[in-house]
Amino acid sequence: MRQLVCGNRILNLAxxxxxxxxxxxxxxxxxxxxxxxxxxxxxxxxxxxxxxxVADGATILDVGGESTRPGAAAVSLEEELSRVLPVVEKxxxxxxxxxxxxxxTPSVITESAKLGAGLINDVRALGRAGALEAAANTDLPIxxxxxxxxxxxxxxxxxYDDVLDDVEHFLLQRVEACxxxxxxxxxLLLDPGFGFGKSIEHNLRLMNNLDRLKKHGLPLLIGxxxxxxxxxxxxxxxxxxxxxxxATVAIAVMQGAEIIRVHDVAETVDVVKMxxxxxxxxx
Numbered sequence: 398m399r400q401l402v403c404g405n406r407i408l409n410l411a412x413x414x415x416x417x418x419x420x421x422x423x424x425x426x427x428x429x430x431x432x433x434x435x436x437x438x439x440x441x442x443x444x445x446x447x448x449x450x451v452a453d454g455a456t457i458l459d460v461g462g463e464s465t466r467p468g469a470a471a472v473s474l475e476e477e478l479s480r481v482l483p484v485v486e487k488x489x490x491x492x493x494x495x496x497x498x499x500x501x502t503p504s505v506i507t508e509s510a511k512l513g514a515g516l517i518n519d520v521r522a523l524g525r526a527g528a529l530e531a532a533a534n535t536d537l538p539i540x541x542x543x544x545x546x547x548x549x550x551x552x553x554x555x556x557y558d559d560v561l562d563d564v565e566h567f568l569l570q571r572v573e574a575c576x577x578x579x580x581x582x583x584x585l586l587l588d589p590g591f592g593f594g595k596s597i598e599h600n601l602r603l604m605n606n607l608d609r610l611k612k613h614g615l616p617l618l619i620g621x622x623x624x625x626x627x628x629x630x631x632x633x634x635x636x637x638x639x640x641x642x643x644a645t646v647a648i649a650v651m652q653g654a655e656i657i658r659v660h661d662v663a664e665t666v667d668v669v670k671m672x673x674x675x676x677x678x679x680x
Contacts, residue, residue: 399616399655401538401586403495403515408456410616413650413669416457416497416658417450418622419443421480422464422472443484444491451494454666457516458492459658460484460509461499465520465593467552467625477505482512489513497540503531510535518618518658520544520593522571533578540586540618540656541571545594552594560599561609564589568610586616586656592624600626604645607652620658621645622665639664647672 399410408414421443447458462480463472472480481498482505488496489512497516498509502525506517515537522541523529532539543564545555557563568587575585587610589603600621610617621627627641628634639661646657646665650672659665674680 401516401616403457403538404510404513406493406495406515408495410655413654413673414456414656415454415662415665415669416459416618416656417447417453417455417662418658418660419447419450419458419460419484420464421460421462421484440483440487444487447488447492447494450662451492453663455494455662457495457497457656458488459497459499459518460488460514462505463500463502465499465548467548467592470549474502474504477502478508481505482508485509485514486512501525501528503527506531506535510537516540518542518588520548520590522568523575524571529574529578529580533575533580536584538584538586539575539580540588541568541575542588542618543567543590543593548593555594555596555599557599560595560602561606564603565609569613572613572615582615586618587613588618588620591619591621592626595626597626597629600624601630604648607649607654611653616655617649617653618656618658619645619649619654621649622659622661643668651676 401408401410450458460481462477485496495515496513497518498514499518500506501519501521517532517537518540520542523532572585591600622642623635623638627638631641643664646668649657650669657665
C-alpha cells in the first residue's frame with residue numbers, strides 16, 4: 398500500500414483520490430472570478446466551495462492564485478501571496494483535508510507550507526529559480542507537471558518529435574533534479590500536463606498511454622477537467638464538458654492514476670467508485 402505523507406495528513410494511494418480545484422483568480426479558463434471579485438479573494442465563497450467539495454468526497458483541495466490557462470499573463474509575487482495564503486490558512490483551520498497549492502513561486506511554496514499546505518502542485522515542475530530549494534525545505538510531496546513553453550505561448554503550434562518520449566524524458570529529468578537537492582522519490586508525483594503545450598492529438602495519445610509514466614513507479618496526477626481537448630472532440634463549450642471529462646476520468650483510473658484533479662467532485666467520485674468496482678470485480 399502506497400501512502401503519501403502530506404504534512405499532518407496521509408493519503409492512501411492504494412485508492413484513487415479526488416482533488417477539487419479552487420482557483421482564487423479572476424481569469425482561470427473555466428471558473429475564473431467565481432471566488433474572486435473586486436480585486437480580492439472572497440473567503441466566504443471559498444470556504445463554502447471548499448466545504449461542499451469535501452462533503453462530496455474530495456480528499457485534496459488544490460488552491461491556485463495564478464491562472465495558467467493558454468495566453469494567461471503572469472501575476473506579481475505580492476498578488477499571488479495575497480490570493481493564496483489567506484485561503485490556505487482558512488481551510489487549514491476549518492477543514493480536515495489535504496491542501497495542495499498550485500504554484501511555481503518559491504515564496505508561495507515556503508509560506509503555504511508554514512500555514513498548513515500538504516502538497517505542492519507545480520505546472521513548471523520546480524523550474525523557476527529557487528523553487529527546487531524551496532520545495533526541498535518544506536518536506537512536502539511535489540507534483541511535477543510537463544508543460545511545453547509558458548502559459549502565454551504554449552498553445553502556439555506545439556510540436557514534438559514524439560510526445561510520449563518527450564514528456565517522459567522531461568519528467569524523468571526533473572525527478573533527477575529533485576533528487577540532487579535532496580527531494581526523495583517517495584515525495585514525487587507526475588502529471589503529463591494535458592492541455593499545456595499539446596495539440597488535441599498529443600493529448601489523446603498521452604491519455605491512451607499513461608503506462609509510459611506508470612512504469613516508473615511514481616504516482617500519477619491527471620487533470621483533464623473541462624479542458625479544450627474535450628471541447629474539440631465533442632464540439633462543445635466549457636459548461637457542457639462534464640460527460641467528456643468523466644469519460645477521461647474512467648480511462649485514467651483504469652490505467653492506474655492515483656489522483657484525479659477536477660472541478661466537479663461529486664460526479665467524479667461516483668465515476669471513480671464505479672470504475673474501481675469494475676476493475677476489482679467487487680464492491
